[in-house]
Amino acid sequence: MTIHGYKLPMMSSLLVWGLLWEIVGQLDLTFFVPPLSEVLVTLFGLVQTPAFLRALSTTAYAFWVGVISAIVIGIPVGILMGKSRLLDELLLPWVNIFLSAPLTALVPVLMVLFGFGTKTIIITTALFAVWIIILNARAGVRNINRSLVEMSRSFGASPLDAFFKIYFWAALPEILGGVRIGVIRAVKGVIIGQLLISIVGFGALFELYSSNFLMAEFWAVLIVLFALAFTLSEFLAFLERKVAYYAASR
Amino acid sequence: MPVTDSAVSVRNVSKSYGQVEALRDLSLEFPRGQLTSLLGPSGCGKTTLLKIIAGLLPASSGTIEVGGKAVVGPGPDRAFVFQDFALLPWASVIRNVAFGLELRGVARSEREAKAEKYIREVGLAGFEKSFPHELSGGMRQRVGLARALSVDAQVLLLDEPFSAVDEQTRRKFQEDLIALVQNENKTFIFVTHSIEEAVYVSDQIAILLPRPSRVHEIIRPSISRAQGLGSIRRDPEYLDIVDEIWASLRSYVE
Ligand SMILES: Nc1ncnc2c1ncn2[C@@H]1O[C@H](COP(=O)(O)OP(=O)(O)OP(=O)(O)O)[C@@H](O)[C@H]1O
Ligand SMILES: [Mg+2]
Numbered sequence: 001m002t003i004h005g006y007k008l009p010m011m012s013s014l015l016v017w018g019l020l021w022e023i024v025g026q027l028d029l030t031f032f033v034p035p036l037s038e039v040l041v042t043l044f045g046l047v048q049t050p051a052f053l054r055a056l057s058t059t060a061y062a063f064w065v066g067v068i069s070a071i072v073i074g075i076p077v078g079i080l081m082g083k084s085r086l087l088d089e090l091l092l093p094w095v096n097i098f099l100s101a102p103l104t105a106l107v108p109v110l111m112v113l114f115g116f117g118t119k120t121i122i123i124t125t126a127l128f129a130v131w132i133i134i135l136n137a138r139a140g141v142r143n144i145n146r147s148l149v150e151m152s153r154s155f156g157a158s159p160l161d162a163f164f165k166i167y168f169w170a171a172l173p174e175i176l177g178g179v180r181i182g183v184i185r186a187v188k189g190v191i192i193g194q195l196l197i198s199i200v201g202f203g204a205l206f207e208l209y210s211s212n213f214l215m216a217e218f219w220a221v222l223i224v225l226f227a228l229a230f231t232l233s234e235f236l237a238f239l240e241r242k243v244a245y246y247a248a249s250r
Numbered sequence: 251m252p253v254t255d256s257a258v259s260v261r262n263v264s265k266s267y268g269q270v271e272a273l274r275d276l277s278l279e280f281p282r283g284q285l286t287s288l289l290g291p292s293g294c295g296k297t298t299l300l301k302i303i304a305g306l307l308p309a310s311s312g313t314i315e316v317g318g319k320a321v322v323g324p325g326p327d328r329a330f331v332f333q334d335f336a337l338l339p340w341a342s343v344i345r346n347v348a349f350g351l352e353l354r355g356v357a358r359s360e361r362e363a364k365a366e367k368y369i370r371e372v373g374l375a376g377f378e379k380s381f382p383h384e385l386s387g388g389m390r391q392r393v394g395l396a397r398a399l400s401v402d403a404q405v406l407l408l409d410e411p412f413s414a415v416d417e418q419t420r421r422k423f424q425e426d427l428i429a430l431v432q433n434e435n436k437t438f439i440f441v442t443h444s445i446e447e448a449v450y451v452s453d454q455i456a457i458l459l460p461r462p463s464r465v466h467e468i469i470r471p472s473i474s475r476a477q478g479l480g481s482i483r484r485d486p487e488y489l490d491i492v493d494e495i496w497a498s499l500r501s502y503v504e
Binding site: 152169 | 301304305306324325326328329330332333334336338339340349350352353354381382383401
């Protein structure tokens with residue numbers, strides 16, 4: 001963005017919103033919005049406490065295991081759906097249903113099935129992320145240039161060769177896009193899981209702070225969470241740009 | 251020209267796509283070490299025939315033999331050059347050229363040495379590390395050609411390889427192709443839309459008629475290439491054959 005010919009750095013609009021927040025907070029209009037400066041001071045104190053670090057590691061563990069499972073399952077399933085008509089017809093309706101379903105409503109069912117522990121949180125996280133990863137991998141494969149497939153066949157590629165040397169790479173730009181959106185959904189999934197299933201990790205912190213009206217702490221944790229999710233998504237967007245050079249020329 | 255043995259024999263091949271009958275009872279012999287062009291109006295089944303020979307498509311009936319063996323699928327005795335190049339956009343030129351060898355399990359150092367040789371041969375030395383999107387259409391087609399040459403197949407199948415390049419490049423490619431046929435002792439099957447191009451580069455031209463396609467006529471130009479390639483286009487026989495082919499095709503275009 002430029003103003004009067006000056007190029008503003010990325011996200012300078014955040015400064016404006018931060019300033020507004022500070023003003024509203026200083027005006028003391030509502031206990032719900034403490035001044036940003038107070039929130040930031042709380043944040044720096046908070047991130048050093050053992051309670052926060054424990055919450056971070058619990059959440060990170062559930063998050064990563066969930067995301068990795070979603071990726072490891074989602075990409076091959078999506079690729080196979082893109083390759084096989086039969087599989088596609090069988091699975092596509094389900095993928096679409098789960099993609100748009102209110103998954104939160106499923107969490108109680110998962111609790112009955114898998115108990116009240118980390119396992120269920122991990123499954124919830126994976127469930128939030130996996131559908132969009134499947135759909136994107138499928139879309140990537142369906143866009144593939146047919147003559148690349150014929151080329152690999154004509155040079156004697158086995159189905160496994162074709163999978164790893166053609167389909168995966170051809171679909172990679174879409175796959176990365178799917179993983180990026182999946183990761184953002186997984187953040188939602190892990191927090192919802194922690195709030196609904198067993199009050200642990202960041203979920204427990206949110207619960208603690210909001211029920212005791214500790215708004216500065218509440219906002220501080222939210223900012224940390226936002227920053228982590230944003231960094232992750234930017235990193236994946238960076239990977240996406242790295243393969244963009246061939247996304248247009250497939 | 252002495253009649254040599256056939257590298258590829260197509261016998262009574264028919265092919266239907268559902269209701270569409272593309273080829274009907276087509277038979278054709280491809281002499282070893284020579285270049286045969288498939289010439290015919292658009293949609294008459296040239297690509298279909300080429301893919302059947304490549305083993306990429308099954309014939310509805312009939313048999314194909316390559317080097318005396320029946321074709322049941324793709325094999326190392328044939329290499330395909332694709333009209334749209336079919337290069338891996340995420341791989342460098344050298345990996346693209348070596349890709350056929352990679353799929354055959356040739357060790358990396360060996361296949362890259364071979365790829366380098368063919369990259370030089372098609373005039374792309376210095377571009378080994380480039381990516382397809384950094385190359386012009388003509389250069390991309392050279393990569394596709396180098397890839398097909400590097401697997402050392404006896405039969406090269408080329409589907410309108412020059413249709414995406416400009417006229418100057420095309421003429422240069424045609425000369426290179428003639429040299430290749432003379433030096434490589436391989437059998438070339440070449441699909442083209444251009445009558446002039448077919449007469450210029452071919453030892454044998456098979457004229458196909460519109461669907462359901464059969465071989466209408468086989469022409470063997472006996473133009474001498476001894477006085478240099480430059481004179482071919484002024485050779486009276488070249489001009490006669492071009493006219494003759496046009497005469498037999500024009501009724502189908504109109
Ligand atoms: N996958 C397919 N499914 C149905 N019909 C097809 C398919 N591929 C080709 N055909 C039909 O078969 C006929 C021959 O097609 P083919 O591509 O072999 O023609 P061609 O001679 O290569 O044409 P061109 O010179 O335009 O490339 C066409 O009429 C086409 O419509
Ligand atoms: Mg064609």
